[in-house]
Amino acid sequence: MILLTRKAEFSSAHYYWNEAWTQTENERVFGRCANKNGHGHNYTLEVTVAGEVDPVSGFVVDLKDLKEILEREVVSVYDHRHLNLEVPEFAAETGRVPTTENIAIAIWRRLEGKIPGAKLHRVRVYEMADLFADYYGER
Amino acid sequence: MAAGEACEVRRSAGPKAYMSRRYRLSASHRLHTEAYGAEQNRAVYGKCNNPHGHGHNYGVEVTVGGPVDAETGMVCDLGALDAFARTQLIERFDGMNLNTLDEFRELVPTTENFTRVVHRIFQGFRGARVVRVRIEETGNNSFEIGDEYGRG
Numbered sequence: 001m002i003l004l005t006r007k008a009e010f011s012s013a014h015y016y017w018n019e020a021w022t023q024t025e026n027e028r029v030f031g032r033c034a035n036k037n038g039h040g041h042n043y044t045l046e047v048t049v050a051g052e053v054d055p056v057s058g059f060v061v062d063l064k065d066l067k068e069i070l071e072r073e074v075v076s077v078y079d080h081r082h083l084n085l086e087v088p089e090f091a092a093e094t095g096r097v098p099t100t101e102n103i104a105i106a107i108w109r110r111l112e113g114k115i116p117g118a119k120l121h122r123v124r125v126y127e128m129a130d131l132f133a134d135y136y137g138e139r
Numbered sequence: 140m141a142a143g144e145a146c147e148v149r150r151s152a153g154p155k156a157y158m159s160r161r162y163r164l165s166a167s168h169r170l171h172t173e174a175y176g177a178e179q180n181r182a183v184y185g186k187c188n189n190p191h192g193h194g195h196n197y198g199v200e201v202t203v204g205g206p207v208d209a210e211t212g213m214v215c216d217l218g219a220l221d222a223f224a225r226t227q228l229i230e231r232f233d234g235m236n237l238n239t240l241d242e243f244r245e246l247v248p249t250t251e252n253f254t255r256v257v258h259r260i261f262q263g264f265r266g267a268r269v270v271r272v273r274i275e276e277t278g279n280n281s282f283e284i285g286d287e288y289g290r291g
Contacts, residue, residue, distance in 0.1 A: 018210055029211060031218065097212030101156040105207065122289060130161035131217070134202075136289035138155040 003121055004060045005048040008070045010079035013040040014098040017084070038082060044126040045074060045107065051118035061118040073110045100127045104135040112137070153207040157270065157288065158214045160201050162224050164233035167194035168248040171238075192236060197250075198275035199228060199257060203267040204288055215267035223264045228257065250276040258284040 015038045016030035026034040033039070047070060051060040083090045083098040089106045090098040096106075104125045112120055126132040169192040170184040180188045187193070201224065203215045232240075237248035242256045254274045261269040271285025 016212070020210070029216075095209070099207075099212035101158060101207045101214050102212040104156060105154050132159050133214075134157040134159070134289065135154070136157075138289070 001050055002053055002060050003048050003050050005046050006063060006066045006070060008045045008075050009042060010075050011040060011042045012078050012081055012083050013038040014083040015039065016097050016099065018097060019092055019095065041127050046124040047111065048122040049115055049118035050121040061115060066115065069114055073114060074107055100125050100131065100133040104133040108135050108137055153209050155205060156207050156214055157202050157204040160220055162199045162228060163196060164199065164229055165194060165196050166232050166235050166237050167192045168237040170247055170249060172247050195276050200273040201261055201269060202271040202285065204270040205267050219266040220264065227260050250274055250282045254282040254284050
């Protein structure tokens with residue numbers, strides 16, 4: 001089995017806020033991230049798939065196809081968008097805060113079952129070079 | 140909020156994820172063991188045996204794992220992890236000569252041993268489970284200790 005990783009980038013705005021809490025509590029837990037005017041990051045996404053090498057093509061997965069899937073399922077939805085206001089999985093009524101962990105989980109759910117011939121192994125999302133989250137599909 | 144408290148109080152089970160944070164510190168060291176004679180030390184450790192020492196900009200990557208809290212969306216309070224790292228990692232090792240520290244009194248400060256020491260220190264972090272510590276000594280080599288994870 002071979003693991004293969006493809007990167008993509010997107011730039012998005014977000015803020016952290018739990019509607020069930022008071023403003024004071026949000027600010028205490030989330031600090032500067034609770035500013036409802038939002039702030040943003042250049043995110044780097046690394047998607048790792050696992051599979052066998054096709055004996056004819058020598059590929060685990062066609063990288064061009066994988067790039068297009070990432071573009072269609074993730075980048076076109078997240079890039080230059082406000083995650084809280086424009087991306088359905090983080091809408092206020094979901095109660096889901098767009099933290100790096102939750103973004104990794106949401107991207108896994110967007111990609112699961114959509115990569116032909118390979119199994120999704122890991123979704124890694126870098127919020128910054130010194131902070132990243134990994135999700136392996138564990139419940 | 141005291142370092143390490145938040146996650147314990149707020150945790151409610153969600154999907155399991157891992158969060159990694161990178162810290163930087165600079166320190167000097169000399170690789171030398173009293174178990175060897177001068178010649179063998181030079182043979183084994185090469186230029187790292189230079190009596191005056193040398194140094195590195197270490198990159199320390201700490202990974203915590205656990206359920207993503209349903210209310211905060213977080214595996215762990217990052218502020219608590221940073222506070223722990225500041226007092227237990229940066230303030231103890233940054234700008235120091237590793238050979239002069241208690242931790243390395245009887246331990247050669249190779250980056251393997253430094254990684255073991257830092258991994259042991261982070262087992263004392265109460266805010267979340269530290270599943271892995273990885274230290275880059277230079278851009279070309281790194282050392283890690285941790286659980287097998289992400290396979291379930």
